[in-house]
Amino acid sequence: MAKSKLLRMDNVLIVVEDLEAAKAFFLELGFELEGEAKVEGPTVDRLIDLQKVSATLVFMRTPDGHGRIELDKFHTPDAIRTGPEKAAVNELGIRRIMLAVDDIDELVARMLSHGAELVGEVVQYEDSYRLAYLRGPEGIIVGINEQLR
DSSP states (O other), X not given: OOOOOOOOXXXXXXXXXXXHHHHHHHHHHTOEEEEEEEEESHHHHHHHTOSSOEEEEEEEEOTTSSOEEEEEEEEESOOXXXXXXXXXXXXXXXXXXXEEOSOHHHHHHHHHHTTOEESSOOEEETTTEXXXXXXXXXXXXXXXXXXXX
16 A cells, blocks of 8 residues: 655644634734635534534735634633644744744734734844744744845
């Protein structure tokens, strides 16, 4: 039997309480809305091993069409938080997604004016990149990098 081959990564799931705030955050970052759907029923229950699931999903993509996220708002059962809302960057688990941008200063200023927080500072890594981490709604951390050469 031939070994299965990885074809691509389709998306990263982010479970949120305030779907509209999370959607607005990612739209402001430059993501594009791909679609929305409501899911429920026994097939969904079996897939994720929960009972009486009802959720709204929002699908978003980067402008190049390669990067995708899925924002999920659970109506039932309620979403749960097992750690702090503003987890430290070194907390175990998925902590951030990284995005390439063409003007880090403009994007940081714009996102801060829309309620995002700068986690640390905008830093330069050698002569290659400028990097920053932004925290948005639900404690979501997004890394941004601007290539210098």
